[in-house]
Amino acid sequence: xxxxxxxxxxxxxxxxxxADKLAQTVGKGVVFTLEGDLGAGKTHFVKGFVRGLGSKSLxxxxxxxxxxxxxxxxxxxxxxxxxxxxxxxEAEELGFNEYFDLKNLDGIVLVEWPNQVEGLINCPHIDIKxxxxxxxxxxxxxxxxx
Ligand SMILES: Nc1ncnc2c1ncn2[C@@H]1O[C@H](COP(=O)(O)OP(=O)(O)OP(=O)(O)O)[C@@H](O)[C@H]1O
Ligand SMILES: [Mg+2]
Numbered sequence: 721x722x723x724x725x726x727x728x729x730x731x732x733x734x735x736x737x738x739a740d741k742l743a744q745t746v747g748k749g750v751v752f753t754l755e756g757d758l759g760a761g762k763t764h765f766v767k768g769f770v771r772g773l774g775s776k777s778l779x780x781x782x783x784x785x786x787x788x789x790x791x792x793x794x795x796x797x798x799x800x801x802x803x804x805x806x807x808x809x810e811a812e813e814l815g816f817n818e819y820f821d822l823k824n825l826d827g828i829v830l831v832e833w834p835n836q837v838e839g840l841i842n843c844p845h846i847d848i849k850x851x852x853x854x855x856x857x858x859x860x861x862x863x864x865x866x
Contacts (some may be wrong), residue, residue: 721847721863731856735761736768738860743772748795749825751843753834753865756850761858762832763801765848769830770797786814796827802836811837 729735752769754762767779775793781801790797798819805811819829820843834841844866851859 721849721865723861723863724846726859726861728853729761729858729860732761732764735764735850735858735860736771739765739768740772742862743769743828746828748827749822751820751822751825751829751841751845752831752848753841753845754830754832754848754850755834757852760850760852762848762850765850765860766797766799766830766832769828770799773797773828786811798827798829800829800831802831802833805833805836808837808840811840816840817842 727738729738754765756762763779763781770777770779770790770793773793773795775790775797777790777792779790779799780788786800786802786805788799790799802811816837817840819825820841822843831837831841844864847863847865849861851861853859
């Protein structure tokens with residue numbers, strides 16, 4: 721990963737604000753991966769991102785579904801959470817690959833736990849890593865992967 725920038729946030733609101741502002745700078749056809757331990761703040765990042773696109777959709781952790789779609793904003797957001805994925809084949813059966821044909825992607829893709837689908841995200845993407853620091857502090861590292 722090539723680091724682009726990193727930022728430290730002090731609470732969930734700041735993490736959401738970083739994502740909100742970032743969302744306002746990107747166009748459709750962009751894929752983000754979100755790495756970080758359980759409870760790092762990946763889903764809160766998605767919440768802020770969806771808000772930044774102007775959508776009022778409620779962002780939740782897709783517990784039993786691997787994909788949530790949030791409409792109502794500038795672009796649809798495809799939120800994958802691969803934590804409970806049993807195999808890469810399951811993702812392929814879901815049509816996961818179709819989201820990486822960037823020219824035809826009508827929205828933005830965010831993938832939690834991308835290590836579960838290692839090798840399947842075969843397009844250039846932005847990699848977000850959230851590291852837990854002391855207390856509510858988090859380090860958000862934004863990088864690119866080709
Ligand atoms: N700086 C921060 N940024 C984001 N979340 C924070 C921060 N400080 C504390 N939190 C808390 O950490 C938790 C993050 O939860 P969240 O569901 O976003 O994590 P996650 O990385 O998606 O976890 P999972 O791997 O289970 O999906 C929330 O309870 C949130 O309030
Ligand atoms: Mg989550």
